[in-house]
Amino acid sequence: QKEVEQNSGPLSVPEGAIASLNCTYSDRGSQSFFWYRQYSGKSPELIMFIYSNGDKEDGRFTAQLNKASQYVSLLIRDSQPSDSATYLCAVNGGTGGFKTIFGAGTRLFVKA
Amino acid sequence: GAVVSQHPSRVICKSGTSVKIECRSLDFQATTMFWYRQFPKQSLMLMATSNEGSKATYEQGVEKDKFLINHASLTLSTLTVTSAHPEDSSFYICSAWGGGSYNEQFFGPGTRLTVL
Numbered sequence: 001q002k003e004v005e006q007n008s009g010p011l012s013v014p015e016g017a018i019a020s021l022n023c024t025y026s027d028r029g030s031q032s033f034f035w036y037r038q039y040s041g042k043s044p045e046l047i048m049f050i051y052s053n054g055d056k057e058d059g060r061f062t063a064q065l066n067k068a069s070q071y072v073s074l075l076i077r078d079s080q081p082s083d084s085a086t087y088l089c090a091v092n093g094g095t096g097g098f099k100t101i102f103g104a105g106t107r108l109f110v111k112a
Numbered sequence: 113g114a115v116v117s118q119h120p121s122r123v124i125c126k127s128g129t130s131v132k133i134e135c136r137s138l139d140f141q142a143t144t145m146f147w148y149r150q151f152p153k154q155s156l157m158l159m160a161t162s163n164e165g166s167k168a169t170y171e172q173g174v175e176k177d178k179f180l181i182n183h184a185s186l187t188l189s190t191l192t193v194t195s196a197h198p199e200d201s202s203f204y205i206c207s208a209w210g211g212g213s214y215n216e217q218f219f220g221p222g223t224r225l226t227v228l
Contacts, residue, residue: 032215043205043222044156088156092215098144100217104155 003027004103006089012109019076021106023089031093033065033072038086038105079110114140116208118220125196126228132192133223135206141186142208146217150203162189196227
């Protein structure tokens with residue numbers, strides 16, 4: 001079982017729709033959860049992090065965390081073509097200490 | 113967020129040469145930096161954790177004698193790919209632990225290495 005699992009996609013949504021990206025993790029002791037966006041040929045960019053159960057909103061982005069289900073998601077409202085990228089889920093803490101474990105990423109394609 | 117720079121952004125070299133990549137934290141001190149490698153359409157692969165003033169911790173399968181890491185100051189870590197070969201061609205990305213409470217990492221822009 002991979003430590004951090006994501007659907008590789010591609011996830012295709014029309015412009016203006018809500019894109020929902022999901023991630024599960026195996027280490028129940030994980031404490032911090034991150035979403036990074038990576039455009040093709042570029043390095044990852046931190047979008048959001050969340051550490052407590054529930055929702056955290058920042059502009060068009062909402063991160064959701066459910067530690068009981070070991071599940072974290074990212075919602076992108078009013079999706080734009082510029083949101084087309086690979087989204088990486090990452091977790092930190094637990095048995096890995098401060099080492100951050102990255103998922104393989106989900107490719108998102110927003111159709112104009 | 114914190115700013116991390118990398119230099120060079122792109123390098124092309126001949127097989128057998130060594131290449132040094134610099135990673136700098138510009139507006140904060142980074143006691144811990146990380147080096148990743150990413151092949152096309154693949155996920156990030158952590159190569160090593162670089163700690164200021166001590167030896168780097170390498171991930172399983174990463175040759176420490178081939179990928180030399182030096183973290184001599186709180187703002188600079190270097191990765192030297194020694195005797196590079198075509199199979200070392202990849203996108204090398206560093207990140208720095210910004211010291212925040214949640215261990216968020218900030219990535220440099222990456223270095224694309226092509227070994228001919």
